[in-house]
Amino acid sequence: MHTELINKYNVPVPRYTSYPPANYFEPFSNSRYLEAVEQSNHASDSALSFYLHIPFCRHLCHYCGCNSYPMARTEVVESYVKALHQEMELILPLLDKNRPIAQIHYGGGSPTAIPIALIKELNDHLLSSFPVIDRPEIAIECHPGYLSEADWQQLTGCGFNRFSIGVQDFNTEVLKIVNRRPSLLPMEDIFALLREKGASINLDLLYGLPKQTVDSFARSIEQAIALSPDRLVAFGYAHVPWVNKRQLILEKSGLPDSREKRAMFDTAAGLLHASGYQSIGMDHFVRPDDELSLAMKNRQLHRNFQGYCTRRTTAQVYALGVTGISQLESAYAQNTKDIPHYIETMGRGELCIAKGYALSPTEQLTREVIEALMCNECIDWKALSERLHVSVSALKAATAYDEQKLSAFAHDGLIRYTDTYLEMTAEGSAFVRNVAASLDKLMLHTPHSYSKPL
Structure with a gap:
């Protein structure tokens, strides 16, 4: 390479084992x-x-x-x-x-x-x-x-x-x-x-x-x-x-x-x-x-x-269990990290959710797009829109789709793309997280720190 x-x-970008991270x-x-x-x-x-x-x-x-x-x-x-x-x-x-x-x-x-x-x-x-x-x-x-x-x-x-x-x-x-x-x-x-x-x-x-x-x-x-x-x-x-x-x-x-x-x-x-x-x-x-x-x-x-x-x-x-994160269609929910508190709370017959995230309909669409790219190294916008029963334009609007950024990735040999399809190249595969981050509206003004791809 x-x-x-x-x-x-x-550069630091999310791992995208979930969306949002x-x-x-x-x-x-x-x-x-x-x-x-x-x-x-x-x-x-x-x-x-x-x-x-x-x-x-x-x-x-x-x-x-x-x-x-x-x-x-x-x-x-x-x-x-x-x-x-x-x-x-x-x-x-x-x-x-x-x-x-x-x-x-x-x-x-x-x-x-x-x-x-x-x-x-x-x-x-x-x-x-x-x-x-x-x-x-x-x-x-x-x-x-x-x-x-x-x-x-x-x-x-x-x-x-x-x-x-x-x-x-x-x-x-x-x-x-x-x-x-x-x-x-x-x-x-x-x-x-x-x-x-x-x-x-x-x-x-x-x-x-x-x-x-x-x-x-x-x-x-x-x-x-x-x-x-x-x-x-x-x-x-x-x-x-x-x-x-x-x-x-x-x-x-x-x-x-x-x-x-x-x-x-x-x-x-x-x-x-x-x-x-x-x-x-x-x-x-x-x-x-x-x-x-x-x-x-x-x-x-x-x-x-x-x-x-x-x-x-x-x-x-x-x-x-402690720190366990449930991944449901509409939300994530994470249990407490405190073992004694977890044991005590469960003993009282109560859950002990500490934090989580309720995904908006738009974020649920973004999750589908980023998951497709992270898992399969491609986005078939038309096929995805048909499965989710939304238009291609609505899918793209849910993300931070930016023609200029994609063009730069393509110029550097990381991706190949058209209006309806995007795929990582063999050399670009190592930087799939970077391309995913470019589609993430939350990354436009993120206060969070991440690890580097390499």
Whole structure:
């Protein structure tokens, strides 16, 4: 990639895992959330997705920007899981019992930090309450640094059919610097055990960390390829010390500059493509027969806070647990970050929504446009207008569509576009966030800070 493009476009922009981004959330009441839940029963996407946030980690990694907390005492963990069940008892009765579950996802923190028997009870509660679609995605994020063979065996009996394993890097020197424990078991043994149970496996790696080089990260990618995961994610480390002050520790060890960081990703992508994997979105790689690959080819890829999904598994997300963000058709709502407050409030039979965002009809249209670009790297204005039953001109008017800005992107080789179609070029793909931001009216006068694309 040309240095001039990196210098010009490697500027802070939202990641657009949601629209609007979460830093636009404002104080939000329980009643407004309950109103959005009621409305969700009549939305076009009828399937259900549940996100359960397990906030605890046995050790806090220095790079992490997630809502994570040090591991609590046994009685606190048990009280927290009880509160999750109590939150289910508040929300599940409000949902149409004919709506099927398409997804369940456990994130954190480290969900596997808590006793696995408690996780099974949570899954059983949800799965006994609603029907499920054919081949639902029941997934959990796993920290392999603390899981024994018995733990993995127990996890496979909880109903999960997808495991996301957070390796981050196979280089133990890198892991030590970022305070991440390497896998307790050989990764080959973990893969064999999960494959025997018929599970799908995601492998998560992180680039842009101290002591990583293009060559060292390439070796980690080669080790990952040898394991043959179903999906591999190469996340770019987002340095946002104003969000997580622990990240300042990494500055002492030195961080790769944007050009070396981009070279890490390009080299990794080249190795993965040569091994038969295909790119999905900004950072995912899958096999050609993967459901996500087929959705990408058909321009039907979607995503939520939990990652990419297809039309088949697209659903409104009901989040449970501290900091969990529900993503409904008309609103977002986020729970409190305070664990004791969450436990106490749920014990009283009350929700504890801290903040959220009610989307106007115009913003709902903007969300559709930006999601189409971020997921499929193109906008078919005519097809989108037909699906949403609005005119192309109304769609464009909902965004900050600016012919002059698009012309500049096209001149720099980032996009190709006409009045009815816009698509990213191969070289421009790295800067899809920049193009999305140009369509975002909220970015015209934003007071918020963001990470850089590279």
